[in-house]
Amino acid sequence: MTRTAQYDLAVIGAGIIGAATALYLVEAGKRVALIDAKGLAMEASFGNAGALAFAEILPMAAPGLTRRALKWFIDPLGPLSIPPAYAPRIAPWLLRLLRAGRADRYQAGIEAQSRMMTLAGSEMDALLARTGLADMVHHDGALELYETRQAFEASMAGARQREAHGIALRHVQGEELAALQPGLAKRFAYGTFLPGWRTVSDPHVLARSIGEAALAHGAVFLKDRVTHIATRDGGVAVTLRDGQSVQAAQIVVAAGAWSHQLARQMGDRIPLETERGYNTTLPSGAFDVRRQLTFGEHGFVVTPLDCGLRIGGAVELGGLQRPPDFRRAQAMLQKAQAFLPGLNAAGGTQWMGFRPSLPDTLPVIGHSTRHPAVIYAFGHGHLGLTQSAATARIVRDLVLGRPPAIPIEAYRPDRFQLL
Ligand SMILES: Cc1cc2nc3c(=O)[nH]c(=O)nc-3n(C[C@H](O)[C@H](O)[C@H](O)COP(=O)(O)OP(=O)(O)OC[C@H]3O[C@@H](n4cnc5c(N)ncnc54)[C@H](O)[C@@H]3O)c2cc1C
Known part of the structure; x- marks a missing residue:
């Protein structure tokens, strides 16, 4: 039997982006489905590395x-991989990625990302304060590590960009480096400490709690x-697999790595791909x-969480259908054993998630x-947790017909047709 419901908004996707957006919209007095x-935060938002990476x-x-x-490609289990059968599918996305690296576009990307991060920080603080979840965030910074002077110096251009955009950082060596992370393998002689970086105690619990709010x-x-x-009739009819039809005045597509499939039904072709990532907790x-x-040269991070020590990252450009290849998680775990001598690698839980990424x-x-x-509201790649509250704020502004908190030209859905 078909049932029809009536909402101001239907938010499709209850990852961190959809959950935060739904919260902002109900707070604004909207009837939201x-x-x-x-379920709440069961995909990319479940098992990510938990960083509020405003830098x-x-x-x-x-x-x-x-x-x-x-x-990286030389190592089949290295930080970046493309299953050969998926190479033809991902080729147009890779071409757009290369084009985004042109000097003018790269700089414009930094400006847009910087504006977003400034909003992300203030909105996340406000969101956590009013939901009583501020205790779930650790203000302990992050440490970027380098094995060689060459790799460290190669990071300097980026460091200068960050400093020019007001991001605090400190290059560290010797005793200061050892004090920031005791027990690290001696091969990591150089580091950059980012004091404004934060981590959440558990990304799944935080995203679920925001959804529950x-x-x-x-x-x-x-x-x-x-x-x-x-x-x-001026609104949107949303059909569910069980045959229900949900009628809403507006909808928000926040379906992570699957969002382009829904956008295509609206006639919008958006080059969303997934950067599959792996970890072991x-x-x-x-x-x-x-x-x-x-460990940037190796494409992974190690994060202390309430649920354990999470080791992972990597990018596998392999689409939405292919089963996980957990040898990637194992490869990062083995490296972590070498980088953190004495690491007890027993008893871990492996996970793979679909980052929703634009080129x-x-x-x-x-x-x-x-x-x-x-x-x-999708396509946050490696940064969806970080940018969730900012995204929710912008969507709320759009729904209320207010000027968005920051200019949103750089995030427009049709920008790839304009390139
Ligand atoms: C290994 C790894 C580490 C990461 N580390 C960080 C980090 O430290 N910091 C950070 O900021 N970000 C990090 N990210 C990225 C972050 O996890 C994502 O950007 C973010 O979770 C995306 O949130 P989302 O809500 O857009 O997508 P998702 O969390 O994937 O949610 C999308 C939801 O939509 C639902 N859905 C899809 N299609 C439909 C449909 N047709 N009908 C109904 N529901 C549908 C899915 O079930 C899912 O729940 C990491 C990602 C990975 C993989």
Whole structure:
């Protein structure tokens, strides 16, 4: 039997982006349906590295990417991989990635990311304060580590960009480095400490708690897959797999790495791909890690969380269908054993998540170009947790017909047609 419901907004996807957006919208007095096929924060928002990485303003297509990528490709279990069968599918996305690295676009990307991060910091603080979740954030900074002077010096251009955008950092060596992370292998002689970096105690618990706050404020959760969206009578009809139809005045597509499939139904072709990432969470006590450690040359981070020590990262450009290849998680764990001598690598839980990524490292936030009742909020790549509150704030501004908190031209859905 078909049932019709009436909401001001249907938010599709209850990852950290959809959950935060639903909360902002119910706080603004809107009647909201939050719809997810799996539950609250069960995909990328479940098992990420938990960083509020407000310092991460550099686009992926940074100068030197091609050189680094070629080096990484040599190792089939290295930080960057493309399953051969997926190479033809990902090729257009890679071309756009290379184009985003052109000097003018790269700089424009930094400016857009920097504005977003400034908003992300203030909105996240406000969100955590009013939901009573501020205790879930550790203000302990992050330590980026380098093995060679050459690698350290190669990071300087990025460091100067960060400093020019007001991001505090300190280059550390010797005793200061050892004090920031005791027990680190001696091969890591250089580091950069980012005091403004934060980590959450558990990304899943935080995202779920934000979703629960939205429900406590009156949002209705519908656990089902959205199979179809269609504009109707000035609003949008959302069809669920069980045959229900949800009618809403506006919808927000926040379906992470699957969002382009819904956008296509609206006639918007958006080059969203997934950067699949892997990790292993070891039982607490596996090593006394004082703050998030970034091994950039090896493409992974180590994060102390309430649920254990999470070791992972990597990028596998392999699409949404291929089963996980957990040898990637194992390869990073083995490296971590060498980098943190004495690490107890037993008893870990492996995970793979689908980062939703656009080639210019910026999300898509804004109205569909064809249907003003459809708003997009997806494609945050490596930074969705970090930028969730900012995204929710912008979407709320759009829904309320207010000027967005920051200019959103750089995030518009049709920007790839303009390039
Ligand atoms: C290994 C790894 C480490 C990371 N580390 C960090 C980090 O430290 N800091 C950071 O900021 N970010 C990090 N990220 C990125 C971050 O996890 C993502 O950017 C973020 O979780 C994306 O949130 P989302 O809500 O857009 O997507 P998701 O969390 O994937 O949520 C999308 C939701 O939409 C639902 N959905 C999809 N299609 C439909 C449909 N048709 N109908 C109904 N529901 C649907 C899915 O079930 C899912 O719940 C990391 C990612 C990975 C993989």
